[in-house]
Amino acid sequence: MTLLSPDWTLIFWALFSLLFLAVFIRAVYSVWGRNDLYQSTKLLWSIFIVLAPVIGLVCYFMFGSRSDISLEEENN
Known part of the structure; x- marks a missing residue:
């Protein structure tokens, strides 16, 4: 490998990281930006995401996050 070859x-x-x-x-920001959760629930989601990042992110995006479609339906 030369000095200039990547x-x-x-x-x-690096890109994956x-x-x-x-x-x-984005997940932590999404947790703390929600108004429908108690502070304790936000804290628990954040701790779960920080302590077990891969499993925490998958679980949050599967079970904890809300889609934009459901938010639009609630506003109407």
Whole structure:
């Protein structure tokens, strides 16, 4: 490997890490931006996402988050 040739595995993992970090931040922001949850529930979701990031994110987006469609239906 020369000095200027990219290491593709390093680039892949760097991009994957940035994507994971973006999803992680989005999930925590989404939890604390909701008005329909108690503070204790928000704290529990946040702790779960921080302590078990992969499982926590999957569980939050499957069971805890609300879709935009359901929000629009409630507003009408």
